[in-house]
Amino acid sequence: xxxxxxxTSLQELADGTIGSIRRAEVEQxxxxxxDCRAALADLEKIRDAAASLDELQPPERVWLQIAGRLRQxxxxxxxxxxxxxxxxxxxxxxxxxxxxxxxxxxxFIASRNRQVPATAPAxxxxxxxxxxxxxxxxQAAATAVEEAQQKLxxxxxxxxxxxxxxxxxxxxxxxxxLQKNIGIIDQAIAEERAAVKAEPMNVPAxxxxxxxxxxxVVLLQDTIALMNEMRKGNPxxxxxxxxxxx
Amino acid sequence: MRGLFPVxxxxxxxxxxxxxxxxxxxxxxxxxxxRVEAYQRRGERAEQTERKTVQLSGITSLDVGNISGDITVTxxxxxxxxxxxxxxxxxxxxxxxxxxxxxxxxVSSTRSGRGDIHVQxxxxxxxxxxxxxxxxxxxxxxxxxxxxxxxxxxxSIKVSDIKGELSVETVSGNVRVASAGxxxxxxxISGNVEVVDTQVDGALEASSVSGNVILxxxxxRRLDLGSVSGDVRLLDIQSDRVxxxxxxxxxxxxGALARNGRYDLKSHSGEIRVTVAAGGGFELNATSFSxxxxxxxxxxTHGVEGDRGRRxxxxxxxYGDGSAVLDLTTFSGSIVITKK
Numbered sequence: 001x002x003x004x005x006x007x008t009s010l011q012e013l014a015d016g017t018i019g020s021i022r023r024a025e026v027e028q029x030x031x032x033x034x035d036c037r038a039a040l041a042d043l044e045k046i047r048d049a050a051a052s053l054d055e056l057q058p059p060e061r062v063w064l065q066i067a068g069r070l071r072q073x074x075x076x077x078x079x080x081x082x083x084x085x086x087x088x089x090x091x092x093x094x095x096x097x098x099x100x101x102x103x104x105x106x107x108f109i110a111s112r113n114r115q116v117p118a119t120a121p122a123x124x125x126x127x128x129x130x131x132x133x134x135x136x137x138x139q140a141a142a143t144a145v146e147e148a149q150q151k152l153x154x155x156x157x158x159x160x161x162x163x164x165x166x167x168x169x170x171x172x173x174x175x176x177x178l179q180k181n182i183g184i185i186d187q188a189i190a191e192e193r194a195a196v197k198a199e200p201m202n203v204p205a206x207x208x209x210x211x212x213x214x215x216x217v218v219l220l221q222d223t224i225a226l227m228n229e230m231r232k233g234n235p236x237x238x239x240x241x242x243x244x245x246x
Numbered sequence: 247m248r249g250l251f252p253v254x255x256x257x258x259x260x261x262x263x264x265x266x267x268x269x270x271x272x273x274x275x276x277x278x279x280x281r282v283e284a285y286q287r288r289g290e291r292a293e294q295t296e297r298k299t300v301q302l303s304g305i306t307s308l309d310v311g312n313i314s315g316d317i318t319v320t321x322x323x324x325x326x327x328x329x330x331x332x333x334x335x336x337x338x339x340x341x342x343x344x345x346x347x348x349x350x351x352x353v354s355s356t357r358s359g360r361g362d363i364h365v366q367x368x369x370x371x372x373x374x375x376x377x378x379x380x381x382x383x384x385x386x387x388x389x390x391x392x393x394x395x396x397x398x399x400x401x402s403i404k405v406s407d408i409k410g411e412l413s414v415e416t417v418s419g420n421v422r423v424a425s426a427g428x429x430x431x432x433x434x435i436s437g438n439v440e441v442v443d444t445q446v447d448g449a450l451e452a453s454s455v456s457g458n459v460i461l462x463x464x465x466x467r468r469l470d471l472g473s474v475s476g477d478v479r480l481l482d483i484q485s486d487r488v489x490x491x492x493x494x495x496x497x498x499x500x501g502a503l504a505r506n507g508r509y510d511l512k513s514h515s516g517e518i519r520v521t522v523a524a525g526g527g528f529e530l531n532a533t534s535f536s537x538x539x540x541x542x543x544x545x546x547t548h549g550v551e552g553d554r555g556r557r558x559x560x561x562x563x564x565y566g567d568g569s570a571v572l573d574l575t576t577f578s579g580s581i582v583i584t585k586k
Contacts, residue, residue, distance in 0.1 A: 004529045004530075004531050004562050004563075004564075171418075173436070174400075174436060177418075177435060177436040178435065178455065180456070180475070181456055181474040181475055181493075184474055184475050184493050185493055188514040188515065188577070191514075191515075192514075195536075195577070204535050204560075204575065205535050205577070207575070208514065208575070208577040211491070215472075215474070219455065222455075226435070
């Protein structure tokens with residue numbers, strides 16, 4: 001059994017995504033740990049085997065977003081379902097583009113996130129031990145994370161505008177539920193942001209923040225996809241019908 | 247009776263005790279008057295119901311789509327599906343209710359073994375701006391091995407004893423699945439999702455936004471579960487891989503951990519409770535930013551333990567043979583590990 005604290009590093013080493021600082025740390029560890037060497041060998045075998053597997057099917061909402069984009073570009077047409085209003089196609093395409101941007105930001109953040117150690121040195125030393133970043137590297141990583149976070153949150157803000165438009169067209173009860181839960185995620189994000197501000201190098205706090213941001217992206221995506229689904233069921237006003245249920 | 251209840255509520259709201267309100271908060275009276283007017287505009291005093299039975303023969307898959315109303319699916323025999331359709335319209339008069347009832351169609355078809363039944367609401371200029379208050383209930387008896395997709399916008403869905411691939415989704419309503427064989431998806435936005443006595447041949451994705459996700463006596467290769475404000479409860483579960491998340495709800499896991507199994511449980515402010523059955527063991531990585539980590543089981547720690555002597559916020563180590571991995575993370579909640 002490999003050491004729990006090195007599992008993520010071993011996975012990243014096998015995937016080739018590990019940063020230079022943690023690579024040095026884990027390679028040093030591998031020199032003395034037979035279990036982790038064996039685990040790395042297994043992970044490399046799994047990686048090679050996985051490369052030959054069939055591709056997984058993406059979630060339905062991804063297809064909805066791609067379909068929205070293709071419809072807007074006039075590449076596909078649905079014979080049976082009437083076209084939704086143009087403003088929704090535009091919004092959906094915008095959402096799809098934002099999701100791509102957000103996904104890119106998250107990947108960037110995640111890679112940067114992993115390069116910062118769990119416990120930062122309180123003071124920089126003249127000759128830091130091998131595998132421990134110096135203050136400049138820590139600061140650079142922290143700045144990069146902050147910039148990526150700002151981009152991500154700006155993108156979420158734009159996605160939120162699209163979702164807000166969808167909420168207005170939904171029945172009030174469902175819209176209220178979604179709004180309330182978006183608010184719960186916002187509250188979590190605010191708490192986690194405050195924690196990150198207070199303890200910038202705290203990995204659990206940062207990971208929690210990005211998890212909540214990702215959760216918000218998913219919920220906003222689902223909100224937009226849901227509105228699209230409802231319109232397919234009753235293009236003239238599914239929301240009104242739902243609202244009218246006695 | 248159903249129509250009188252809202253009237254009684256409104257009368258109670260506007261009657262004598264509200265004089266105090268009127269003196270102190272006149273704006274509240276205005277809101278209540280608007281509610282009365284809205285009710286009077288709706289004026290749904292008449293109700294019309296229509297029942298029919300639809301037979302779909304020789305099907306291997308079935309799609310059921312509803313906008314407003316419940317769907318119940320139970321197992322039948324043979325290869326035919328029998329669907330009882332109950333349409334109910336509510337309007338200001340019997341005539342209006344009848345017209346409304348006729349405007350909503352239930353469309354069914356069978357092609358190459360694929361059955362489909364769904365509700366079609368009117369889309370013409372006559373009805374476009376009117377509130378079509380028609381709900382449709384589907385009571386389906388389907389072949390045990392049918393591949394089933396059931397979707398409703400506003401209504402609950404119950405499915406039992408269907409062994410084919412199953413996907414169940416609703417926006418506003420509860421989902422309950424019992425004794426399924428190949429459940430793939432169970433989702434709701436504002437209702438609870440409950441799956442019981444089920445042996446999933448593969449992966450299951452179950453989620454709600456505001457409701458609870460409850461899995462009881464379930465065996466699956468992989469579980470992907472989530473809620474925003476509801477709890478995620480996994481009781482008597484056997485699975486090689488569990489990913490469960492909630493923002494403000496509790497996450498509870500109770501069951502045997504599979505050898506080489508991986509269990510990732512995350513919540514922002516909710517508690518994470520893990521009750522492990524006897525035997526086996528796990529590698530533990532438990533972290534809470536501001537909550538507490540407690541374990542009734544003796545964990546052999548390694549690496550940085552964190553906060554020794556004070557409230558423990560991280561705990562990494564091994565229990566038993568360490569053959570499974572437990573990764574537990576919460577921001578402000580607590581983590582509790584107990585023995586069954």
